[in-house]
Each structure stands twice: as C-alpha cells, then as structure tokens.
Amino acid sequence: MTRRLAALLVRIAVLAGLVATLEICCRTGIIDPLTVIPPSDMVASMIDHVGSGEFNEGIVNTFSTIVLAFVLAIGCGTLAGALIHRSLRLRDVADPLLASYYSVPTFIFYPLLVALLGLGKAPLVVLGVLSAAPAVMISTLSGLDGVSPVLLKLARVQRLSPARTLWWIVLPAALPRLFSGFKLALSYALIGVIAGEFILSGSGLGYAISFAYQSFDNRAMYGLMLFVLLAAVIANGVLYVWEGRLARRRSNG
C-alpha cells in the first residue's frame, strides 16, 4: 500500500468515525436533536430537498454566481498580478496591501455594493471577486517570481516572441503556484457568494439556508448545508487531484 493511499484511508476512517460519533450522540440524546439532527437525517433531507427540485433555481443562481466570480477573479487577479510584477514601483506599493488584505472583512462592503449595484447577481459577483482575486494576484506574483531566469535567457536564445515566451515558458513554469492561487480563489469565491446571499440576498442557497434557520426548519437547513459542503469538497477535490498530477510530473513522476 502506498503512503498516499494509507493517508487517504486514515482520513476517511477519521471522518467516518466523527460522523458515526455525531450520529450516536444525536440518536441517544447526548446532543439535543432540536439543535443538531443526526447525519443520516441530514443526508435524507439533502436528497429530499435537492431531489424535489424546489431549490433548483437557487442552486443554479448560486453556482453560476460562484463560477462567474471565480473566472473573473482568475482573469483580473492574473492580469493585476502580472502588471504589478512588471513594475517595481507598483510592487512596492502593492506588496504590503496584499499582505494585509485578508485582515479586512470584505463582507462589510456588501451594503455599499447593494447601494451601488442594486440587489441581484452583481453585488454578489463583486463580493466573490473581492474575496478571491487577491489570492490569485499573490499566487501570480509568486509564480512569476519563481520563473527561472535561465529559461527566460533560453527564450531569447531561441528568438521567441514575447507571446510565445509567455505561452511556452512563463505560464507553464508558473503554473504550479498559479494553481495554488486558483484553488484558494475557488474557496474564497464560494465563501464570498454564499455568505453574501446569507446576509442580504433574496435568492440562492445562502439565502435558503438563512431562511430555513430563521424559520426553525433545522432539517432543511442541515440538508442544504450538507449540499453546499459536498459541492465545495468535490470542486476542491477535482482541483486537488489535478494539482497533484502536475506536481508529481515535476517532482519524481
């Protein structure tokens, strides 16, 4: 058995153990089932609510907003990172701002965004981009810093145009670090959008969870929470596997 497989099995066992413990605690009354419902009920509730189709519109709304915020964050973050990388003066200004960016709770700007952009998708997308783009900028800067100068010299020796140098050398060389930023950006975009919906929006999964919470509908709330959790885990899992393949090729195959 490989070390990676062993670690995966241990991870699954720990998770299964925690879920089983929670199930037992809920079933035996150690945890008040009015506060937390058993995990098996959460699964049943998720299947009922998602399967019924009543949340289809919310699901589509939420995930399309997340994807839009994620894609825009990658585009804007990569572009901004590349521009900052090219200018030493801009770098001097941006570095401390980027380093302290995540100490600012971006959600506090949501009312302002609603006032500026109205209710609907736009403020949520902006909130998602504001949450995710700095991670992409930081990883772009780190990725570009990490491109070996000798590879850039090689590009000149081979008389590559700037576009070919970027496409054939800079991007592939920076990809592992860029990818780390993309992974973080997905998480931040998801958190930004769901939290935004939770606070003020009138639609989407975040709003549905908030509505269920305020209506004391624990079963629906936990079912939807589990659905969001699973979606986040699956999306991150796909990126994680992809990143792992890239890293293995570059380390020891």
Add this chain to the structure above:
Amino acid sequence: MSTAAVSEEPHVALDGVIRQYDGPPAVHALGPIDLAIRRGEFFSVVGPSGCGKSTLLDVLCGLARPTSGSVRFEGRELHGEVPDGIGVVFQEDASMPWLSVRQNVAFGLRTSNLSPKEVAERVDHAVSFMGLAQFAGHYPAQLSGGMRQRVCIARTLVLRPRLILLDEPFGALDQQTRLLMGDELLRLWCETGATVLLITHALDEAAMLSDRVGVMSARPGRFIDMVETGWPRNRDSRIVSDPEFGTVTARLWSSLREESLKTMGRAA
C-alpha cells in the same frame, strides 16, 4: 554530419569589445577584447571568478550589446539579438520540468519550418546521440543533473548550430561525470564540425578539450595569454595521461595564479 577540421577563417570575431554596466556604481566588466575564433575550433576561456567570462558569452551570442567595439559572427555584426546558427548551453539547469525529455529536445524546433517527420528524425538522432533514448519519455525530475545537462545539449544540437557556446555546463557535476561528459562533447564537436566556445573554471577541462585556451585577467576581463594545446582532433579524456597535458595545465595555472590572487584581494 561533418568532420571538418579547423580552418584559418575567423568564425566569430571581437574587435575592441568593452562591456560596462551602468551604476551606481558603474562597473567595467569586460575588455577591451580582440579575439578571433576560427571556424571549427574548440576554444575555451578560463579566468578567475567574476572576471567577466559569462559576460563575454552574453556579448558573443548577442544576448548583451558591447558598450563599445563590435562582434561579428560569420562576417555579420551582431546588434543585441541572437542570430540564427548559434546554440547556447547554460551553466544552470535549463530543462523544462513540465516537458518530457523528448519534448524538451523538440522544443528547440518549435519555431522551425521543418515537417513533423524531419523534426522527429532530428529529435531521435539528438536523443540517441546524447545517450538518452531509453529516457525519452521521462521528465527532468526523474533524471540526474548530468542527464538533465545532456537534455539541454541535445536541445541545442537539434538546431544544428554552427557555433556552440557552453557556459560552464558541467559546473555542478562530479569529476568522473565531467570527464565522461567531456568525451561526449568532443564526440559531438568532431561529428558536427561546429565551432565550440567553452567557458569553464576547470583548467584540466580546458586543457583536455580545447585546441586553444584563452586565459582572462581579473575584472575587467581581458585575455592575458593564449595557449595552443596542439592536440589531435580525434581525442578523448585519455589525453590527460599525455605528458604534454601537464605542461599545458601548468602554463594555464602560471598565467592564472596571479589573477586569481588579485580576485582574492592578495598580492602574488
């Protein structure tokens, strides 16, 4: 593949080349240098650390413009661009970790107008020539430092350069591997008929491989001695057991010793 011998015609010529870096403080790195490397010659450059050997290579291949003077390759003056026909192998590992050995070697031909069949033939030949055939599908991370450097040499070879510039390509390798890589370099030089310029800090390597060795002074680097080795063209690392080898190496060291001491800040 050609096995042409050295001709008297200058392949590369430097005329009064000086290279300075703007300050502050301004640094006079190189020159003035006058040098003519003959077509098909194996020419090595030795010198103390920081004397401008790598700067000389950058100027020679067009990566850097001389502050004054001119560089001519095959009769044409270089103007800060690497011309067709020059291949460079760097001291640092310049293999691309995201490409397999075969893809790394083929990278050199991505911008060529060759047909896919011709590209495949050239790549196969270069990969086999450098003894990498059984590693063609491997990635650089799976190879040793010496093998990665062979990948870089193969990538230069597919371009069929007429002038090959090598900047301490074996600097990170152990002595045995260096000797063997030296043999491969000599075989490559004999088969391609290319002109080779090798930058090295190893006197024995320069003495073993070269037709002629240029000894550079401490910064600003100038040539203070030119040593003709007189070796036959078909040679290999066994030349180190030739009694003349010791004489050549000793002369190189006697020219270089005082300059090395200057670099260390001590009098001879």
